[in-house]
Amino acid sequence: MAKTDAAGAEKVLGSLISVFRNHGFEGASLSRFTESSGLVKPSLYHRFPRGKEEMALAALTEVDRIFATHVLAPIDCEGDPSQRLKLVRERLDKFYESGSQACLLETLSGVGTPPSVRAHVKNTLDFWIAKFTQLSKEAGIPAKEARVRAEGAVAAIEGALVISRAQENNREFKRSLESLSGRLLNR
Amino acid sequence: MAKTDAAGAEKVLGSLISVFRNHGFEGASLSRFTESSGLVKPSLYHRFPRGKEEMALAALTEVDRIFATHVLAPIDCEGDPSQRLKLVRERLDKFYESGSQACLLETLSGVGTPPSVRAHVKNTLDFWIAKFTQLSKEAGIPAKEARVRAEGAVAAIEGALVISRAQENNREFKRSLESLSGRLLNR
DNA sequence: GTCTATATTTGGATAGAC
């Protein structure tokens, strides 16, 4: 039964992530969580007693897990940096559904979001930047420049998600992924 | 009195822009508009009879005006492209308050925003990209590439705003402005 | 053109049965 419980918990977390992505902290209502997860409000409070704030923190923790164990995991493997980055690109494309899904780092960083949640967002972003920096350094880029490149690479993806959403066209998102090798490894 | 009315209208529009920037469409409540503008709800409905949707459209129209007549205006002036872009950079820095203020193109493009508002966001973004494309072409970049560069430049700014907000540090925003010359004119 | 007062719906949150 432990396995079923874990699977159920993952499904609920997926619903939370989806709603927070699409509506941000303030626009994410308990009704939308019910619609998306099938659980009514008291059931959600049973799993997350401190309410919406705890739900947002749980959603971010789940994204941390997915990024560490799946999306960015190839960075810690063997092989040449360019090949590892290719895998990361594919997984980013899948995670953001080719640019049609927003990023929690964007939608949970607004001023209407509680400080505890924004602090978690900061940590999640730091981890992503650190992993990109690590890869860039492995490709021979000096530490300080690698960090700047990593921040620029993440900014390119976040900006492309905004542009693609506003244009209702994923061209810029696709270009942001194609530009990653140049940004992190080359020149 | 016409002058006073116009000034009053501009002040209210400034309040709407500020609240939509900080909270997005769904998080922007009439109480926040009251707090920011000093006008109670029935007064706001007097000016914007169709409610929040009309307020968001009015905020975007005002941003269009500011961008066309102030922020991007130097692009249509005389002088070399690099000097004109320098002015645009300064005005973008001021408009986004050195990266501490979000962009309406981001906060009004989510799925919780009404279609009419999202359509306006699309047009506002198109205008910005068109102006950057124009400048890039004037610097000798072929039309098709100039358009790609313009989209990348706007994406860099939007992404930098997200990163700077999440990090509570405007370094990436400053870098995005410094990178504009290279992105639009050089190489 | 702005206000007080109010109607109505949706929001977050809890008590208690099963």
Add this chain to the structure above:
DNA sequence: GTCTATCCAAATATAGAC
């Protein structure tokens, strides 16, 4: 662990006085 039923605050929106 999930549900029905309920509470209270906050949301959008309007009527009508000044």
